[in-house]
Amino acid sequence: MKMTYTLTAPCHFGLEAVLKREITNLGYEIKAVDNGKVSFLGDAEAIARANLWLRTAERVLLEIGRFRATSYEELFQGTLALPFGDFLPKDGKFWVTKATSVDSKLFSPSDIQSVMKKAMVRSMERYYGAVPFLENGESFPFRVNIQKDMVTVLLDTSGISLHKRGYRTETARAPITETLAAALLLLTPWHADRILADPFCGSGTFLIEAAMMASNMAPGMNREFLSQTWEHLIPKKVWYRSFDEAQELLIPHPETDLQGFDIDGSVIRRAKINAEQAGVSELIHFQERDVSQFSHAKKYGFIVTNPPYGARLMGESGEEAGIAALYSTLGERFRALQDWSLYLITAFPDAEKCIGRKADKNRKIYNGMMKTYFYQFLGKKPPKREKRREKQGE
Structure with missing residues (x-):
């Protein structure tokens, strides 16, 4: 029973x-x-x-x-x-x-x-x-x-927290946790067939989590759990069956376009190591590039990012004007894209002002003990997706 x-x-x-x-x-x-x-x-x-x-x-x-x-x-x-x-x-x-x-x-x-x-x-x-x-x-x-x-x-039953998937051994300054990155991605309408870019990619967490989603990779399949040793409660065959299911549902080579950029070359190198350890390195293009150089010729892409903000930089420079300029540059590059959507999590209070547009949606989220906001600037939907929805509604 x-x-x-x-x-x-x-x-x-x-x-x-x-x-x-x-x-x-x-x-x-x-x-x-x-x-x-x-x-x-x-x-x-x-x-x-x-x-x-x-x-x-x-x-x-x-x-x-x-x-x-x-x-x-x-x-x-x-x-x-x-x-x-x-x-x-x-x-x-x-x-x-x-x-x-x-x-x-x-x-x-x-x-x-x-x-x-x-x-x-x-x-x-x-x-x-x-x-x-x-x-x-x-x-x-x-x-x-x-x-x-x-x-x-x-x-x-977990032991080590589930946000520790096992791939992120190389971290950049103020990384976002794997679980929060995954949750924010799931709050967007992004799918594997859409472009996803992060111009402040840091450790690469957003992109690695997106690659795992595109591959239908169970986030815990490359780690262990404390309750695996509790054979009197959970027989080993249950774990074998669950891991086998995860392996069978894996999509080995999904078609997806994931791009990560950061101004710091050492950070990019660490992100590449993390992606390799997650088993998704072939799905993500990482490149050393300043946000002012960010551009893309295609339409209907997504930017999902965790840009620097006051609590992360004030201890180093104390120059809030520099943060404002960074967000203004992000806003300029976003406006230059065709029908893209921008999603960013930040505690910077003037984010919307510097981006140059009021967010279509704004969600309060606690990142640890810090109150942050997930700003959502929505772009147009691709025509094919709109037609598909119209057919479904007929």
């Missing part, structure tokens, strides 16, 4: 709808959407497939239980009542790796972690008998979220 779990996938604040769509496309039922996370129902195979395929999630967490606690005694008793023995082997190494509290009476992370660890040990003693636990087996890190006095206990 297959066990159905409640699984929770955290994501960047403001991108819950993108993650929800990803989970639905995988075939799983959404249970709840909250700030910075989406919960859904799934079995052991769902844990494997979600870790492999979700491009915008930070982790896949398995919910152990929920209860209300306004005192440490209630926290202890509530934790003690949870069925940890159903999830942990006798020699499992377990701990509370992170505790967060919002609008709750219990707020000290270290105290929450300490009390819960004691209760977890007591729960395991009841399940396996009062024996000393060496905890020399596989690792089982737990995360605890307390919101308005409601405690949710979650088991981390």
Whole structure:
């Protein structure tokens, strides 16, 4: 009999709808959407497939239980009542790796972690008998979220955060995370048959994530996950089947046009190394070039970029005028293109003014703790795509 779990996938604040769509496309039922996370129902195979395929999630967490606690005694008793023995082997190494509290009476992370660890040990003693636990087996890190006095206990099935695909060993200054880059791309109407360029490509993250999408490459297929060692919960055959599925769905040589530029030649070299390690180097053209030289003869392309902004440059030069000039140049080059669309994420407050046009759409997104905006300047749709839509509507 297959066990159905409640699984929770955290994501960047403001991108819950993108993650929800990803989970639905995988075939799983959404249970709840909250700030910075989406919960859904799934079995052991769902844990494997979600870790492999979700491009915008930070982790896949398995919910152990929920209860209300306004005192440490209630926290202890509530934790003690949870069925940890159903999830942990006798020699499992377990701990509370992170505790967060919002609008709750219990707020000290270290105290929450300490009390819960004691209760977890007591729960395991009841399940396996009062024996000393060496905890020399596989690792089982737990995360605890307390919101308005409601405690949710979650088991981390991913281990290393899912934004670490394994390809980005070479980083440039202030890189955008892989999960955020993927989410922003999914917010655009870009498809593999359209031109995509990044004139401030840095580590190449936007372009590498786009190449993986064009190849239908599962973002986690070249890395490992902590729960691969939990054979009592997820049999090895489930992982083999999930990785085989990812391999079968891979598109080896997709037709796509991806171009990355940066003024710094050393940055371009690092981006090329990252693309090679991701297995998509033949799909991306990288070149050392200043944004003032950016041009393209074809129509209907996309610029998706993470240009420099104040928080990234002020520490070096303190010249906000230089940032404004950079955005003005980007705006000039964008206007010179025929029917292109421009998407950029930035914390620079005068971005629209310097680009020379009000954005058609503007989305607030938290990049870590920094509030940024995803400005969307929309170009015309290709005639073929418009005709296709008209035929579909007939």
